[in-house]
Amino acid sequence: MSREVHTIKCKAAICWGPEEPLTVEEIEVEPPQSSEVRLRLLFASLCHTDVIRRSGFRYPLYPRILGHEGVGVIESVGKGVTDFKEGDIVIPSFIGECGDCENCKSAKTNVCLKYPTNFNGLMADNTSRMSVKGQKLYHLFWCSTFTEFTVVDHNYIVKINPELQLAHASLLSCGFTTGFGTAWKEAKVHRGSSVAVFGLGGVGIGAIIGAKLLGASKIIGVDLNNRKKEKAEFFGMTDFINPKEIENKTCVEMIKEMTGGMGVDYSFECSGAGSVVNEAVEATVMGRGITIMLGGAEKNASISCLALLGGRTLKGTTFGGIKPRSDLPSIITKCINKR
Structure with missing residues (x-):
């Protein structure tokens, strides 16, 4: 007999x-309904x-619990959930995978x-499963991880392999994996490229690691913060540019100098700054350069045709x-094996 x-x-x-500061408050989290699980966030x-x-960009929904990166243990399951059970360690994701639709079957x-x-x-x-002071709380995507339960x-x-350090698992649920996956699945970085x-935050570091594993020979990092240089070099960056420290040259000109005047094969925009998108495009080689935008640039970003x-x-x-x-388990295995 199942527990109540x-x-x-x-x-x-x-x-x-x-722009209001987040406030830590007591909330109520309802039991999971059909097809849902309730997680205790770790x-x-x-x-x-x-x-x-x-x-409030795009959808100003308040009050709200933010957070979409996390890892937790299933506390209870709703009706119809048969592929998960109480005690499973899981990562919440903001996208799903049915395996049957035209997109899922596509490579x-x-x-x-x-x-x-x-x-x-x-x-x-x-409807919402969470409330504060009798007021409905909006989730973020399907996740809302800035809470003890969701x-x-x-x-x-x-479901993830519990051998993975769980603090690392949280980073795999969006930021790092987005960067790593872009080098691997989207750009398909080739050896010697x-x-x-x-932008050398979590997403950018993921892109560097992915590019290195795939055999890129030159990996140029661009960031305004010199403190990120050492860590990026540890993970595979070969060259570093701080645009604030360039005199009489643009960042694009510096990148072309580093690549024999041609530009890079691939560029990844991981900063979220709209003005950087055009620089990332112009820094690639004519005819075959590929730029991928990962940073969620602000709404007023413009692209130069x-x-x-x-x-x-x-x-x-x-x-x-x-x-x-389909793909996260192999990334988790790489992390467990310290690759």
């Missing part, structure tokens, strides 16, 4: 409005996307048509092209 599942009271960080991490959502994309990203801050039945649709969680990474007329390619990505259930 009750509403839980716990602590969570609440976002009450644009670790959570911060992503630039959380900062953007806090500001071209990881954007599932049956289980897409959720932007309305509610569960599948358009409820997630089971189609958006991935040249790469430029704009002239830079693309020379045969360059610019594309966006979701989660670095990674399919949560």
Whole structure:
């Protein structure tokens, strides 16, 4: 006989409005409904996307619990959930993978048509499982990890090997994996190629590691913060540019000098700054350069069409092209093996 599942009271960080400081308050988390699980969060991490959502960009939904990077243990399961059980260690994901839709069967994309990203801050039945002071709380995507307990649709969680350090598992649920996956699945970086990474945060470091593992011979990192140089070099960066310290040259000109005047084969925009997108495109080689935008650039970003007329390619990505259930296990194995 299954145990009775009750509403839980716990602590969570609440976002009450644009740019307002988060406040830690007691909330109520309801039992999981059909096709849902309730998680006890073990670790959570911060992503630039959380900062953007806090500001209200695209969907100003408040009060809200932010956070979409995390790892947790299943505390209880709702009706119809048969592939997970209490005690499983899982990563919540902001995209799903049904395995059956046209996109999932394709090798071209990881954007599932049956289980897409959720932007309305509610569960599948358009209600919330969390509240504060009697007021409905909006989720972030299907996740909301800045809380001790959360409820997630089971189609958006991935069971993980518990041998992985769980603090590291949190970083795999978005930032690092987005960068790593972009080099691996989206760009398909080839051996001996040249790469430029704009922005050396968690996403950028992931792109550097992916490019190195795939055999890139030159990996140029670009960042305004010199403190990131040493860590990026440890993970495989070969050259570093701080645009603030360049005299009489642009960042693009510096990159072309480092690549025999041609530009890099691949560039990854990981900073989130709209003005950087065009630099990333112009830094690639004419005719075959590929730029991938990962940073969630602000809404007023503009793209120069002239830079693309020379045969360059610019594309966006979701989660670095990674399919949560098909691809994450191999990344987890690489982490366990310290690759």
